[in-house]
Amino acid sequence: MTQNTRTLTSANSSTEFIMNTNEPFDIDGPSISPPTTDPTPEPFEVKFASRVERLPPYMFGRINNSLYQKRRDGDDVIDLGMGNPSDPPDPVVVQKLIDAAKDEGNHGYSKSNGIVNLRREVASKYHRKYGVRVDPDAEIISCLGSKEGFSHMCLALMGPGDTAMIPSPYFPVHMYGVILASGNVVALDVADPDKFLSNVAYTCENLTPSPKILIVNYPHNPSSAVIEPSFFVEVVRLAKKYGFLVIHDFAYADVAFDGYQPPSFLSAPGAKDVGVEFTTMSKGYNMAGWRVGFCAGNAEMIRGLGTIKGYYDYGMFQAIQIAAIVALRETEATVEKQSMIYQGRRDVLVRGLRRLGWTVDPPKAGMFVWAKVPEPFCNEMSTMDFAMRLLEEGNVAVSPGSGFGAAGEGFLRMSLVENEHRLRQAVRQIGKCLNQSAATSAS
Numbered sequence: 001m002t003q004n005t006r007t008l009t010s011a012n013s014s015t016e017f018i019m020n021t022n023e024p025f026d027i028d029g030p031s032i033s034p035p036t037t038d039p040t041p042e043p044f045e046v047k048f049a050s051r052v053e054r055l056p057p058y059m060f061g062r063i064n065n066s067l068y069q070k071r072r073d074g075d076d077v078i079d080l081g082m083g084n085p086s087d088p089p090d091p092v093v094v095q096k097l098i099d100a101a102k103d104e105g106n107h108g109y110s111k112s113n114g115i116v117n118l119r120r121e122v123a124s125k126y127h128r129k130y131g132v133r134v135d136p137d138a139e140i141i142s143c144l145g146s147k148e149g150f151s152h153m154c155l156a157l158m159g160p161g162d163t164a165m166i167p168s169p170y171f172p173v174h175m176y177g178v179i180l181a182s183g184n185v186v187a188l189d190v191a192d193p194d195k196f197l198s199n200v201a202y203t204c205e206n207l208t209p210s211p212k213i214l215i216v217n218y219p220h221n222p223s224s225a226v227i228e229p230s231f232f233v234e235v236v237r238l239a240k241k242y243g244f245l246v247i248h249d250f251a252y253a254d255v256a257f258d259g260y261q262p263p264s265f266l267s268a269p270g271a272k273d274v275g276v277e278f279t280t281m282s283k284g285y286n287m288a289g290w291r292v293g294f295c296a297g298n299a300e301m302i303r304g305l306g307t308i309k310g311y312y313d314y315g316m317f318q319a320i321q322i323a324a325i326v327a328l329r330e331t332e333a334t335v336e337k338q339s340m341i342y343q344g345r346r347d348v349l350v351r352g353l354r355r356l357g358w359t360v361d362p363p364k365a366g367m368f369v370w371a372k373v374p375e376p377f378c379n380e381m382s383t384m385d386f387a388m389r390l391l392e393e394g395n396v397a398v399s400p401g402s403g404f405g406a407a408g409e410g411f412l413r414m415s416l417v418e419n420e421h422r423l424r425q426a427v428r429q430i431g432k433c434l435n436q437s438a439a440t441s442a443s
């Protein structure tokens with residue numbers, strides 16, 4: 001039998017499609033006769049790419065499934081699991097969104113790197129708040145939430161054989177953004193900033209090839225660890241010495257307590273030579289569902305992210321970008337007030353847990369309390385099982401620390417998104433459930 005090889009050359013490009021077929025060529029495709037009997041159905045296998053198969057099972061799946069089931073059954077679960085703000089944005093921002101949505105000119109595709117006035121507003125916030133000058137054209141890009149920007153930055157920078165150093169325990173995308181970009185990860189204990197920095201230096205001295213990226217995140221999720229500005233001065237020094245790039249995830253820039261001011265990485269001298277910083281309107285501005293984030297800093301890294309985004313997305317809905325400008329320009333006082341609300345909730349939760357005998361440090365920033373699982377439970381069960389018990393017997397959902405990697409085992413992350421009354425209720429329910437649990441295990 002002869003094999004026919006057809007080459008279809010499209011008229012206006014050099015693309016060639018090579019088709020091997022034993023059938024005479026027919027422009028409508030080869031004719032297929034219907035089968036006389038139905039074939040036995042074969043299972044149709046969908047095989048994911050290896051980058052997907054490298055991902056572990058979702059650690060919060062068990063908690064989430066039980067939470068949804070309980071809510072479907074009508075239980076009033078107090079949810080301290082996700083860091084999903086429950087307070088609304090400033091009304092002036094919502095009104096601007098409504099007005100901008102009514103403008104017919106705002107409904108087409110926008111620019112994937114964000115409209116210029118939004119980028120200018122971000123630059124002016126950097127100058128006002130941190131005394132840092134950032135060029136809105138070359139050194140700032142808008143993202144569909146900082147998580148999208150972070151993931152695509154990993155894709156722009158990382159590939160097979162590249163290694164990123166990340167904090168441990170870790171916010172999942174810090175690990176899996178790198179894994180999805182086919183990179184490798186070295187996770188370094190985040191609790192003590194000096195130890196973290198000496199581990200960075202040690203890793204660079206001893207790993208071959210040397211790490212390509214350092215990912216940092218202060219105020220840290222989940223542990224609430226914070227740093228002083230001198231930390232970033234040392235990060236820049238190490239980056240220049242060992243030749244790695246820096247990505248700082250500054251998601252909790254606007255949520256801080258007791259006068260603490262989280263420092264911006266970009267305020268360290270030379271920071272823009274080596275890295276970028278991601279910020280977001282999700283937390284301080286209560287705009288999590290709006291998906292507005294930014295990346296600022298090194299122009300070449302911004303260009304890399306812009307290249308990926310140019311292929312993948314058409315940017316944020318323009319009305320949202322216009323409302324975000326108003327939020328940045330006019331609602332600083334509301335953002336500060338929101339921090340005070342979180343501070344009040346922090347005090348209620350920490351006081352309540354301490355009354356139950358738990359060891360808890362009050363966080364200086366961020367939206368979470370990172371609490372040690374108390375004795376005897378930490379010796380008797382996994383953190384996941386403990387969290388399931390609080391949910392099933394106490395109707396309080398929390399995030400088990402093990403969801404943030406092995407270093408989180410023995411801890412719970414409790415988010416401050418419920419109001420003070422609900423937090424007091426949560427503490428009562430936890431106390432009752434654990435007394436019951438202690439009584440059951442003693443009997």
Ligand SMILES: Cc1ncc(COP(=O)(O)O)c(C=O)c1O
Pocket residue numbers: 083144145146147148171217220221249251279280281282288291292293
């Ligand atoms: C450390 C950290 N980075 C990034 C994000 C995601 O922020 P965004 O809503 O801007 O994607 C979160 C959200 O919980 C976070 O905790």
